[in-house]
Amino acid sequence: MKQxxxxxxxxLFFCGFTLISCSQKQKIxxxxxxxxxxIVDEQFSTATAIAINKGRIVAxxxxxxxxxxxxxxxxxxxxxxxxxxxxxxxxxxxxRYGLGLQTADLAGTNSWEEILQKSKSFASENKxxxxxxxxxxxxxxxxxxxxxxEKLDLLFPDRPVLLTRIDGHAxxxxxxxxxxxxxxxxxxxxxxLVETKNGMLTGMxxxxxxxxxxxxxxxxxxxxKKEALLDAQQNCFAVGLTTVDDCGLNYEEVLFIDSLQxxxxxxxxxxxxxxxxxxxxxxxFKRGKIKTDRLDVRSFKVYADGALGSRGAALLQPxxxxxxxxxxxxxxxxxxxxxxxxxxxxxxxxxxxAIGDSGNRTVLKIYGKYLKxxxxxxxxxxxxxxxxxNDFKLFGKYNIVPSVxxxxxxxxxxxxxxxxxxxxxxxxxxxxxxLDQNEWMPLGTDFPVEDISPFKTxxxxxxxxxxxxxxxxxxQVENALTRxxxxxxxxxxxxxxxxxxxxxxxxxKGKMADFIIVNKDLLVVSANEILNTTxxxxxxxxxxxxxx
Ligand SMILES: [Zn+2]
Numbered sequence: 328m329k330q331x332x333x334x335x336x337x338x339l340f341f342c343g344f345t346l347i348s349c350s351q352k353q354k355i356x357x358x359x360x361x362x363x364x365x366i367v368d369e370q371f372s373t374a375t376a377i378a379i380n381k382g383r384i385v386a387x388x389x390x391x392x393x394x395x396x397x398x399x400x401x402x403x404x405x406x407x408x409x410x411x412x413x414x415x416x417x418x419x420x421x422x423r424y425g426l427g428l429q430t431a432d433l434a435g436t437n438s439w440e441e442i443l444q445k446s447k448s449f450a451s452e453n454k455x456x457x458x459x460x461x462x463x464x465x466x467x468x469x470x471x472x473x474x475x476x477e478k479l480d481l482l483f484p485d486r487p488v489l490l491t492r493i494d495g496h497a498x499x500x501x502x503x504x505x506x507x508x509x510x511x512x513x514x515x516x517x518x519x520l521v522e523t524k525n526g527m528l529t530g531m532x533x534x535x536x537x538x539x540x541x542x543x544x545x546x547x548x549x550x551x552k553k554e555a556l557l558d559a560q561q562n563c564f565a566v567g568l569t570t571v572d573d574c575g576l577n578y579e580e581v582l583f584i585d586s587l588q589x590x591x592x593x594x595x596x597x598x599x600x601x602x603x604x605x606x607x608x609x610x611x612f613k614r615g616k617i618k619t620d621r622l623d624v625r626s627f628k629v630y631a632d633g634a635l636g637s638r639g640a641a642l643l644q645p646x647x648x649x650x651x652x653x654x655x656x657x658x659x660x661x662x663x664x665x666x667x668x669x670x671x672x673x674x675x676x677x678x679x680x681a682i683g684d685s686g687n688r689t690v691l692k693i694y695g696k697y698l699k700x701x702x703x704x705x706x707x708x709x710x711x712x713x714x715x716x717n718d719f720k721l722f723g724k725y726n727i728v729p730s731v732x733x734x735x736x737x738x739x740x741x742x743x744x745x746x747x748x749x750x751x752x753x754x755x756x757x758x759x760x761x762l763d764q765n766e767w768m769p770l771g772t773d774f775p776v777e778d779i780s781p782f783k784t785x786x787x788x789x790x791x792x793x794x795x796x797x798x799x800x801x802x803q804v805e806n807a808l809t810r811x812x813x814x815x816x817x818x819x820x821x822x823x824x825x826x827x828x829x830x831x832x833x834x835x836k837g838k839m840a841d842f843i844i845v846n847k848d849l850l851v852v853s854a855n856e857i858l859n860t861t862x863x864x865x866x867x868x869x870x871x872x873x874x875x
């Protein structure tokens with residue numbers, strides 16, 4: 328009897344022990360071990376393991392303790408590689424970039440002749456309809472002047488051609504395209520320019536004039552639209568992007584994106600800003616903010632002015648390299664004021680493109696009128712590129728969010744001082760000075776104006792040099808960001824600019840499991856190694872969406 332009791336006690340003890348260890352080992356979907364993980368929380372802490380279940384982060388910690396705590400359906404040894412939150416690009420034209428992949432790529436061309444050649448070979452492979460090209464930049468040519476259309480007319484006498492400059496704010500069209508759009512010498516419009524020389528059209532179009540011709544280009548088919556979005560997504564996953572802010576879509580485009588996301592085909596998370604158009608305001612004010620797992624629509628994208636490269640940016644004083652020309656606002660002050668009033672009444676977010684110091688001052692003042700004081704509305708100025716020294720403080724005073732693209736600094740530095748002169752250029756691309764205003768700031772690329780790679784953003788923000796390591800010591804390096812600031816700008820702060828900091832932007836417990844595995848430690852490696860960083864895998868909601 329006594330012996331039996333001992334056996335029974337042992338048996339009970341054994342069962343109890345098993346029960347405890349079973350209940351301690353929690354079943355999860357994915358456990359990644361032996362990594363260096365940058366959580367990008369307030370303390371900027373690191374970990375070596377991350378546990379993921381049902382698309383969310385369950386825990387981060389050291390490998391041994393997480394292995395003891397969890398049994399994973401899938402356990403991955405990261406072998407010392409580096410994990411960051413998935414990159415969020417706070418300013419892109421994702422959909423337009425995708426469509427652009429279907430047109431002639433003129434980026435990096437060095438002369439007008441080269442553009443004509445590329446257009447010709449693209450046309451021989453794509454024989455029907457409009458010939459569309461994108462990405463040229465006269466600042467890269469030996470003669471840095473806008474082209475004229477004569478040779479384009481000779482090459483394409485019957486087919487309409489529209490070739491857009493890298494920033495999208497200028498384009499050259501041939502005569503056939505101009506005829507279709509009904510543009511004649513001396514055509515006048517607000518917020519744009521149809522260039523005329525000696526009483527003849529040159530084919531050059533600025534800002535709203537580009538839209539007049541662009542509106543005549545037939546809409547892409549549903550199949551082309553879908554292909555555009557999926558191609559864009561694929562390229563973006565390969566460089567570690569898990570969320571993109573698409574700055575300026577029509578509501579129909581947003582509904583199309585939503586349908587692809589809901590069908591499980593488009594996995595990219597998108598923060599969509601609707602364009603400044605009556606039908607978009609009517610749609611969203613009636614429908615209310617849209618929020619799904621992958622789509623967030625609560626803001627409007629407005630354009631104050633054009634770009635500095637095409638001298639369409641509105642400056643307070645004339646351009647240093649074009650006396651008596653100060654650029655222009657794209658709409659009247661009254662328009663911006665009425666839009667701000669409407670957006671403010673409905674409690675949505677306003678995001679306005681402003682490049683020149685006059686464009687920025689106009690927006691800062693109108694924002695100030697409706698924001699009144701410190702607030703958490705997160706109204707953004709996209710680019711905030713040239714700021715008068717007197718105006719920086721307005722960002723802090725009204726908590727206006729500067730949404731900046733560091734690669735613009737190192738792309739434009741070759742000619743920015745020529746446009747602005749030595750004093751004004753000091754208030755241009757002044758990212759550190761802007762960051763100091765609110766102590767947080769989202770970063771982006773503005774692709775396809777710049778390359779899609781977030782690593783190039785990080786590199787430009789921190790080192791203020793281009794891929795050729797020019798200039799020595801960096802361009803206006805007093806406005807460089809630290810590595811931590813740059814990383815936060817591409818993750819947590821970008822999420823915050825989208826009101827999504829509680830679900831994204833860091834690898835804290837409970838957040839969406841959007842992260843990337845890369846081969847370099849961005850917080851440590853040298854400048855040129857940053858550009859050689861490769862993404863090993865990209866995860867969205869714990870699902871591997873891209874990997875080598
Ligand atoms: Zn843009």
